[in-house]
Structure formats: structure tokens, C-alpha cells
Amino acid sequence: MDASKLPDLLRRLKEKRPLVHHITNYVTVNDCANITLFIGAAPVMAEAKEEVADMVSLAGALVLNIGTLRREQVDSMFIAGQKANELGVPIVLDPVGAGATRYRTEVAARLLQQLQVSIIKGNAGEIGTLAGTGGVVRGVDSEGISGDPVQVCRSLADMSGAAVVMSGAADIVTDGRRTVLVENGHEMMGRISGTGCMASSLVGSFAAASDDQVENSAAALAAFGIAGERAAGKASGPYAYKAALMDEVAALTPEDLCKLARLRAL
Numbered sequence: 001m002d003a004s005k006l007p008d009l010l011r012r013l014k015e016k017r018p019l020v021h022h023i024t025n026y027v028t029v030n031d032c033a034n035i036t037l038f039i040g041a042a043p044v045m046a047e048a049k050e051e052v053a054d055m056v057s058l059a060g061a062l063v064l065n066i067g068t069l070r071r072e073q074v075d076s077m078f079i080a081g082q083k084a085n086e087l088g089v090p091i092v093l094d095p096v097g098a099g100a101t102r103y104r105t106e107v108a109a110r111l112l113q114q115l116q117v118s119i120i121k122g123n124a125g126e127i128g129t130l131a132g133t134g135g136v137v138r139g140v141d142s143e144g145i146s147g148d149p150v151q152v153c154r155s156l157a158d159m160s161g162a163a164v165v166m167s168g169a170a171d172i173v174t175d176g177r178r179t180v181l182v183e184n185g186h187e188m189m190g191r192i193s194g195t196g197c198m199a200s201s202l203v204g205s206f207a208a209a210s211d212d213q214v215e216n217s218a219a220a221l222a223a224f225g226i227a228g229e230r231a232a233g234k235a236s237g238p239y240a241y242k243a244a245l246m247d248e249v250a251a252l253t254p255e256d257l258c259k260l261a262r263l264r265a266l
Contacts, residue, residue, distance in 0.1 A: 001180050001215060003261040007254030009210055009219040014040035018060030018208035020201065023047045023077050025067030025096065028194035032063075032201040038250035039223065041205035047073055052080035060208025062089055063200055066107055067096035074107055081115040090118035090207045093162075094200040098122065099129030112160055119213050120156065121165040121200045124149060131156035150179060150266060163213040165203060167196060170264075171221045173214055180218045183262040184225025186232045192242045199224050202249075222261035223252055229260075 019042045024032055029045055036043035046055045049072065056062050062084045064077050084091050095108035108130060111117065120130065133147045133155065150172055153164040157176035166172040171182040189195045202224050206216035227248035234248075235241035 001178070001218060001263060001265055003222070003258050003263055005215060006219045006222060006257040006261055009206060009215060010040070010223065010252070010254045010257055013206055013209040016060070016209045017042055018205070019044055019058055020061050020063060020204045020208055021046065021052075021056050021059035021080065022063045022065065022201065022204075023052065023073060023080060024063060024065035024094075024197065027067060028197040031194040032065075032197050034246060035198040035249055036201045036205050038246060039202055039205050039252070041208060043201070047076045049076045049079050052076045053083040056080045056083045056089055057087060059084075059089055061092060061204040063092045063094065063204040064111065065094040065096055065197055065200060066098070066104060066111075067094075067197065069104065069107060077111065078114065081111065081117075085116050090204075090213065091115060092119045092121060092200055092204040092207060093117045094197065095120065095122050095126045095130060096196070098126045105129060112162075117160060117162045119163045119165060119203055119207060119217055120160060121167070121203050121217070123167050123196065127156060127164060127166045128152055131159065150174070154179065163217055165217045165221065167199060167221075171225075173217045173221065175214050178214050179266040180214060181264040181266065182218055182221040182225060183264060184222050184229060184260070186225075186228040188232050188235070188238065188241050189225075189228045189245070191238045192245075195224075195228075195245075218263060219257065219261075222263065223257060224249065225262075226256060226260045227252055
């Protein structure tokens with residue numbers, strides 16, 4: 001994959017303006033809604049079990065984020081996920097904190113077992129946990145992984161049938177056959193809460209607009225990374241950086257993606 005494909009993906013997203021249904025955590029819900037809106041999609045944050053099937057019927061993608069789990073929310077995730085599978089709506093799973101507690105790990109594993117997830121997006125510890133190769137998670141932060149990260153991602157992709165995205169200094173995107181490193185980003189992105197959740201919203205936005213989930217995920221991460229690089233030159237501290245990051249996502253053009261994305265196929 002090369003960066004020449006990315007502009008069309010962003011153009012398609014902005015032209016289509018797909019609805020992206022989130023069942024997500026209350027810590028970052030507003031950030032996820034805004035980042036979805038700024039990239040060109042339309043966010044909805046609905047989780048009542050009485051309406052999630054109807055809502056996902058209108059959506060182009062479903063993002064499931066387990067950051068602040070409650071039993072009622074988990075029930076809604078399964079209802080929405082089953083409807084999404086029935087309709088062919090892609091599901092993005094962000095297994096926040098999987099590996100930190102038994103409950104989180106079990107919920108993430110059940111979602112993967114009972115739903116056909118299109119994209120799994122997590123940090124190294126979360127992906128290692130789900131792949132069964134070992135990962136260390138403290139709270140919702142990765143503390144490391146056992147084994148080669150690329151091989152761990154490929155293993156989980158083969159096991160799950162999903163594209164796998166592992167965030168890091170270089171983000172890894174793979175479906176088990178094709179593997180792409182996305183080398184955009186800035187260290188300031190790790191100094192504010194919510195960037196992982198926002199990245200999942202961007203992945204869901206691109207997934208709602210076209211079918212190739214490796215290309216979609218790479219485009220989403222490159223877009224976010226480019227915005228992160230640009231924002232770093234315009235902010236005096238972490239809180240100002242967060243606002244600048246949002247602005248740079250909103251300002252991103254297809255031409256920016258083509259010119260500034262740093263992708264490396266393995």
C-alpha cells in the first residue's frame with residue numbers, strides 16, 4: 001500500500017458523511033463525537049438496549065469501546081453487534097484495558113467469539129492479551145508485550161478474521177496477509193487522555209466509507225498522526241495541544257494525506 005490511495009479514501013468519507021454509531025466510554029465520549037465530526041463523518045452515541053438495533057440499522061459502522069464497562073452497556077453491545085452482523089455493518093472493537101482485569105478480558109473475548117468484528121484496535125498490551133501471547137496492562141495503559149509485535153498482530157488477525165491495529169511509536173495494521181506500518185504521529189499524543197479512543201472513532205469513520213479495512217485503518221491512523229505532528233508546533237502545553245489536534249483533524253485535506261503520510265509495507 002502507498003500513500004497515493006489515501007486521498008480517495010478521505011474524499012469518499014467526506015462525500016458520504018456516514019453515520020458512525022458508538023457504544024463507548026463516558027470518559028472520552030465527547031472527544032470521540034467531535035473527532036468523528038471533524039474528519040467528515042456523523043457521530044451518534046446511543047447505548048440504550050431499546051434502540052441500539054434501530055440505530056445501527058442507520059449506521060455505516062459500529063464502534064464498541066469497553067473503557068467504562070457496565071452490564072447494561074455490554075448487553076447493548078451484543079444487541080447492536082448482532083444487528084450489525086446481520087446487515088453487514090463493520091464493527092470496530094477497542095478492547096480498552098483488556099488484560100488489566102478478568103472482567104474486561106472476558107468481555108472482549110466474548111465479543112470476539114460471538115460477533116464478527118471487522119477491526120480490532122488496541123495498544124500492545126491489549127492486543128497481546130487477546131492474541132494469547134501475553135501482554136501487560138496497567139489500568140488502561142500498555143506496559144509491554146511478549147513476542148514480536150508484528151507477529152502478535154498477525155496471529156490475532158488469523159485467529160479472529162479481523163484486521164488488527166496496534167498503536168505505538170509506529171502503528172501496525174494487518175489482516176494477517178498484508179501488513180503496513182504507519183509512522184506518523186507525535187509523542188504529545190500520549191500525554192493527553194483519549195487519543196486511543198479518538199483513533200478508534202477515526203478508524204470507524206473510514207471503515208464506514210469503503211470496504212478494505214487495512215487501507216481504511218492505515219488512512220485513519222495516518223490522518224490522526226499527521227494532525228498530531230502539525231498540532232505539536234502550535235501548542236504550549238497538553239491542554240492546548242488537544243484543541244490544536246482537533247483543529248488539525250478538521251483542517252486535513254486529501255492532498256495532505258497523500259503528501260505527508262508515512263507508510264511502510266512489510
